[in-house]
Amino acid sequence: MFWHILSQPELWAATLAMATPLALPALGGTFSERSGVTNIAMEGIMLIGAFFGVYFAYLTNNAWLGLVGALVAGALISLIFAWITVSIGANQVVVGMGINIFAAGLTTFMLNTIFGYGGTPPSIPHLPNLNIPGLSRIPFVGPALGQQNVVVYIMLLLVLAGHYFLFHTNLGLRLRAVGENPQAADTAGLNVWNLRYLGVIIGGILSSLGGVYLSLGLLNSFEPNMSSGRGYIALAAMIFGKWTPLGSLGAALLFGFATALSIYLKGTPHVSTNIVQMLPYALTILALTGLVGRSTMPAADGTPYDPRK
Amino acid sequence: MRTCLEIRNVTKEFPGVLANDHVNLQLRDGEIHAILGENGAGKSTLMKIIYGLYQADSGSVSLYGQEMHFTSPRQAIQAGIGMVHQHFMLIPALTAAENIVLGGEPGKVHYRRKENEEMVRQLSKQYHLEIDPSVKVSDLTVGLQQRVEILKVFYRKAKVLILDEPTALLTPQEVEELIGVMERLRLQGIPIIFISHKLDEVKKVSDRVTVMRAGRTVATVETNQTTPQELANLMVGREVVLQVAKPPQEPGSVVLRVDGLVVVQGHAERVKGVTFEVRRGEIFGLAGIDGNGQFELVEAITGLLPAKSGRIVFKGRDITKTSVHRRTAAGISYIPQDRQADGLILDFQLAENFVLRDFTRPPFAKAGQLQMGAITHHAERLSESFDVRPRRIHSLAGNLSGGNQQKVILAREVSRDPELLIAAQPTRGLDVGAIQFIHDKLLDLRREGKAVLLVSLELEEIMSLSDRIGVIHDGRLMAILPGGHVTREQLGLLMTGVNPEKEG
Numbered sequence: 099m100f101w102h103i104l105s106q107p108e109l110w111a112a113t114l115a116m117a118t119p120l121a122l123p124a125l126g127g128t129f130s131e132r133s134g135v136t137n138i139a140m141e142g143i144m145l146i147g148a149f150f151g152v153y154f155a156y157l158t159n160n161a162w163l164g165l166v167g168a169l170v171a172g173a174l175i176s177l178i179f180a181w182i183t184v185s186i187g188a189n190q191v192v193v194g195m196g197i198n199i200f201a202a203g204l205t206t207f208m209l210n211t212i213f214g215y216g217g218t219p220p221s222i223p224h225l226p227n228l229n230i231p232g233l234s235r236i237p238f239v240g241p242a243l244g245q246q247n248v249v250v251y252i253m254l255l256l257v258l259a260g261h262y263f264l265f266h267t268n269l270g271l272r273l274r275a276v277g278e279n280p281q282a283a284d285t286a287g288l289n290v291w292n293l294r295y296l297g298v299i300i301g302g303i304l305s306s307l308g309g310v311y312l313s314l315g316l317l318n319s320f321e322p323n324m325s326s327g328r329g330y331i332a333l334a335a336m337i338f339g340k341w342t343p344l345g346s347l348g349a350a351l352l353f354g355f356a357t358a359l360s361i362y363l364k365g366t367p368h369v370s371t372n373i374v375q376m377l378p379y380a381l382t383i384l385a386l387t388g389l390v391g392r393s394t395m396p397a398a399d400g401t402p403y404d405p406r407k
Numbered sequence: 408m409r410t411c412l413e414i415r416n417v418t419k420e421f422p423g424v425l426a427n428d429h430v431n432l433q434l435r436d437g438e439i440h441a442i443l444g445e446n447g448a449g450k451s452t453l454m455k456i457i458y459g460l461y462q463a464d465s466g467s468v469s470l471y472g473q474e475m476h477f478t479s480p481r482q483a484i485q486a487g488i489g490m491v492h493q494h495f496m497l498i499p500a501l502t503a504a505e506n507i508v509l510g511g512e513p514g515k516v517h518y519r520r521k522e523n524e525e526m527v528r529q530l531s532k533q534y535h536l537e538i539d540p541s542v543k544v545s546d547l548t549v550g551l552q553q554r555v556e557i558l559k560v561f562y563r564k565a566k567v568l569i570l571d572e573p574t575a576l577l578t579p580q581e582v583e584e585l586i587g588v589m590e591r592l593r594l595q596g597i598p599i600i601f602i603s604h605k606l607d608e609v610k611k612v613s614d615r616v617t618v619m620r621a622g623r624t625v626a627t628v629e630t631n632q633t634t635p636q637e638l639a640n641l642m643v644g645r646e647v648v649l650q651v652a653k654p655p656q657e658p659g660s661v662v663l664r665v666d667g668l669v670v671v672q673g674h675a676e677r678v679k680g681v682t683f684e685v686r687r688g689e690i691f692g693l694a695g696i697d698g699n700g701q702f703e704l705v706e707a708i709t710g711l712l713p714a715k716s717g718r719i720v721f722k723g724r725d726i727t728k729t730s731v732h733r734r735t736a737a738g739i740s741y742i743p744q745d746r747q748a749d750g751l752i753l754d755f756q757l758a759e760n761f762v763l764r765d766f767t768r769p770p771f772a773k774a775g776q777l778q779m780g781a782i783t784h785h786a787e788r789l790s791e792s793f794d795v796r797p798r799r800i801h802s803l804a805g806n807l808s809g810g811n812q813q814k815v816i817l818a819r820e821v822s823r824d825p826e827l828l829i830a831a832q833p834t835r836g837l838d839v840g841a842i843q844f845i846h847d848k849l850l851d852l853r854r855e856g857k858a859v860l861l862v863s864l865e866l867e868e869i870m871s872l873s874d875r876i877g878v879i880h881d882g883r884l885m886a887i888l889p890g891g892h893v894t895r896e897q898l899g900l901l902m903t904g905v906n907p908e909k910e911g
C-alpha cells in the first residue's frame with residue numbers, strides 16, 4: 099500500500115504545492131537572519147501579503163496587480179520592522195511577535211470593514227496555473243512539475259536566485275558579513291544598517307509572496323488567520339535548512355510532503371486521521387531536535403549593532 | 408616634510424574614564440611614527456577616533472590641512488586611511504580571501520571566488536605573509552589570523568596606515584618581514600602609525616616616537632636620539648627594570664606528567680606523542696613556532712580538547728578523562744592565549760569575570776546563591792593588588808584596554824592558589840611595566856613551590872623565565888634543555904625541526 103501511495107503523481111504535485119507557502123517565507127527568513135536580524139514575523143507578513151493581494155486584486159480586478167500590491171505591503175511592514183529593530187535596536191523577537199499579532203488583527207479588521215462578514219467575494223481574479231508541456235510530458239515527475247500555480251515556478255526560480263545572490267555575489271557576501279560580525283563589517287567600510295534593512299525587506303517581500311500564493315494562488319479568497327502557522331513552520335524549515343536557500347527548500351519539501359501525505363491519507367480507512375494530521379508538526383519537532391545537528395546560525399543573528407561597544 | 412595627519416587637542420571620555428585628554432600628534436609624510444604607552448594609555452582609542460569608529464568629544468583631526476569629521480570607518484577608508492586592529496576585525500565564518508576583499512570586492516555583481524583567492528595568494532606572497540586564501544578564518548591559528556588582518560589593509564592600498572599592535576602575534580621572522588614592508592612603504596611616501604609594546608621593534612623601524620601616558624601625549628622624540636630605557640621610563644613615569652632576576656632554586660616533586668600524548672583536531676594530528684613533566688617550584692617553558700601543536704597540547708591538558716591517546720597525570724592522579732571543571736577544581740589554573748574568546752566574558756562585569764572559575768563554590772556561592780558581597784570584595788582586592796585600571800569593578804570587561812583585560816585573567820588564575828598554572832602567551836600585548844609585573848608573579852609562584860607551564864612564542868620570555876625548556880616542532884618535542892645555558896640560535900634551529908645533535 100505504501101508504494102502504491104508513493105507512486106501517485108498527485109501526491110508529489112501536492113507536495114510541491116504545499117511546500118511553496120513554506121519555502122517562500124523560509125527563504126525570506128534566511129535573508130533576514132543572514133543579515134543578523136532574527137525574524138519570527140513571517141507568519142504576520144504572510145497574512146498581510148495574503149490580504150492585500152486579495153484587496154488589490156479586487157480593486158484593480160487584476161491578480162498580478164494584486165500581487166504587486168501585496169509585495170509592496172510586505173515591504174512596508176518589514177520596513178517598519180527594520181526601523182524598530184535595526185535603527186532603534188529593539189528586541190527582535192518581541193517586535194516580530196508584535197508584528198504577528200498586529201497583522202492578524204489588522205487583516206481581520208480590514209476584511210470585516212471592507213468586505214463585510216460574508217468574506218471576500220468569489221469574483222476575485224486569481225493567479226493562473228501553468229501547464230508547461232515540456233515538463234509535464236516527463237514521465238512520473240511530469241504531472242507534479244508541469245502543472246502548478248505560477249507562484250510555484252516563481253518560488254523555484256527565487257530559491258535558485260537567492261542561492262546565487264547569497265553565496266555568489268559581492269552583495270550577498272556583504273549581507274552575510276553583517277550577520278556574522280557587524281563590527282568587522284563596519285570597519286571594512288560596509289554600511290551595517292543599510293544591509294540589514296535590505297535583508298529584512300527582501301525577507302518581507304518573500305514572505306508576503308508566500309501569503310499571496312495562499313490567497314490568490316491556492317484559495318482565491320482571504321480568510322482570517324489563513325496562514326495558520328505556516329510562518330512558524332517556515333521558521334523551522336529555515337533552521338533545518340541551515341539558513342541556506344536550497345536547504346530551506348529541501349526542508350519545505352519535506353514538510354510539504356508530510357502535509358500532502360496527511361491530505362492524501364485522510365480518505366483511507368486504515369489510518370487514524372488524528373495521527374495523519376499530526377505528521378507535519380511531528381516532523382517539525384523532529385527536525386528541530388534530532389536531525390539538525392550542530393546549529394550554523396549566523397553568529398550575530400539577533401543582536402542589534404552598537405558601534406560603541 | 409608635509410604634515411599628513413594632525414591631531415589637535417582630541418579628548419574622549421568614557422563613563423568614568425578619560426581615555427584621551429587633549430591629545431596632540433603630527434604624522435609627517437613618509438614617516439613611521441611609533442606610539443608607545445602603557446596598557447590603557449589611550450592608544451587604541453585615539454586610533455579608533457582617527458578611523459571613525461569613535462567620535463571625539465572635542466578637538467580635531469585633519470588630513471593634509473583639511474579637518475575631517477568621520478562618523479564611520481567607511482568615510483575614513485574613502486579618505487585613504489587603513490587600519491590593522493589590535494583585536495581582530497575578522498569574520499570567522501568567512502574564508503581568508505573573503506575577509507580580505509570584503510568591502511572592496513573586485514567586479515560588480517558576481518563574487519569571483521577563484522580570481523579573488525588567486526589575487527590574495529599573490530598578495531600574501533608579495534608581503535611574505537603566507538596564508539591559504541580558501542580556509543575559513545575560524546580554522547586559522549591566531550598567528551595566521553593576524554596575517555589576514557594585516558593583508559586586509561595592504562589589499563586596500565591605503566594612503567595612511569595605522570597599525571595597532573600588528574606584531575603582537577607574529578613570529579620573529581614575520582616581524583622582520585613586516586618591518587621590511589613598512590620600510591618599503593616609507594620609501595613610497597606612505598606614512599605609518601605603528602603601535603607596539605616591543606621597544607626593540609620601535610627602535611628599529613620608527614623615525615619618531617610619541618609616548619602616551621594616562622590619556623595624554625607626554626613626549627614626541629626622534630628615535631635615534633633616545634634609548635629603550637628612556638622610553639620605558641617615559642611610558643611608566645618611573646624607573647623600569649628591563650631584566651628579570653631569577654634566583655636559582657631546586658625543583659620539587661612532579662606535579663604534572665604528560666605521557667605519550669596524542670591530540671587530534673579536525674582531521675589532523677596536532678600533537679604526536681609528547682612526554683614531559685613539570686615539577687614543583689619550576690617554570691617549564693614550551694618554545695615553538697605558532698601552529699606546531701603547542702596550544703593543542705595545552706588545551707588537552709586543561710581538558711578543552713580530548714586526548715586521542717596517552718596519559719595526563721596530575722598530582723599522581725590520571726586526569727586524562729576528567730572534565731574541565733574537575734581539573735580546575737583540582738588546582739589547575741589556565742591563562743588562555745586568546746583573552747577575548749576564551750579568557751573573559753566581555754559582556755560581563757569585571758567582578759563576575761574574576762570569579763568565572765569558582766563562582767559555584769564558597770565563599771562566592773552558598774546553597775546555590777551567589778554571594779554578591781564576597782564577589783565584590785574579591786574583585787576589589789584583586790583589581791587593587793593587580794593594578795587593573797580603571798578600578799571600576801562593575802564596568803564591562805569588554806571596555807578595558809587589552810592589557811588590563813590580561814591582568815584580570817592573570818589575577819583570577821593566580822589568586823586561585825593553583826598547584827599548576829598553565830600560561831599561554833601571558834604577556835601578549837602588554838606594556839613593559841605590565842610584563843615585568845606578570846613575570847614577577849610567575850616567579851612568585853615558582854618561589855612558593857607551584858608548577859608553571861609557560862607557553863610563549865617570545866623566545867626572550869621563555870629564555871629569561873624557564874628552568875627547563877621544551878622545544879616543540881610539528882607536534883613533537885624536539886628536545887628538553889636546561890634553561891640557563893641555551894642560546895637563541897639553538898632554540899631557533901630546534902624550532903624549525905633541525906636537531907643539531909642528531910644530525911651531527
Ligand SMILES: Nc1ncnc2c1ncn2[C@@H]1O[C@H](COP(=O)(O)OP(=O)(O)OP(=O)(O)O)[C@@H](O)[C@H]1O
Pocket residue numbers: 406407421422424425426444445446447448449450451452453493796797805806807808809810811836838
Ligand atoms: N568602549 C569603551 N567603553 C569604556 N571604556 C573604554 C572603552 N574603550 C576603552 N576604554 C577605556 O579607555 C582607556 C584607554 O583604552 P585603550 O584601549 O585606548 O588603551 P590602549 O592604550 O590601547 O591600551 P593597550 O595597550 O592595553 O591596548 C582604558 O582605560 C579603557 O578601559
Ligand SMILES: [Mg+2]
Pocket residue numbers: 450451452493571808809
Ligand atoms: Mg590598544
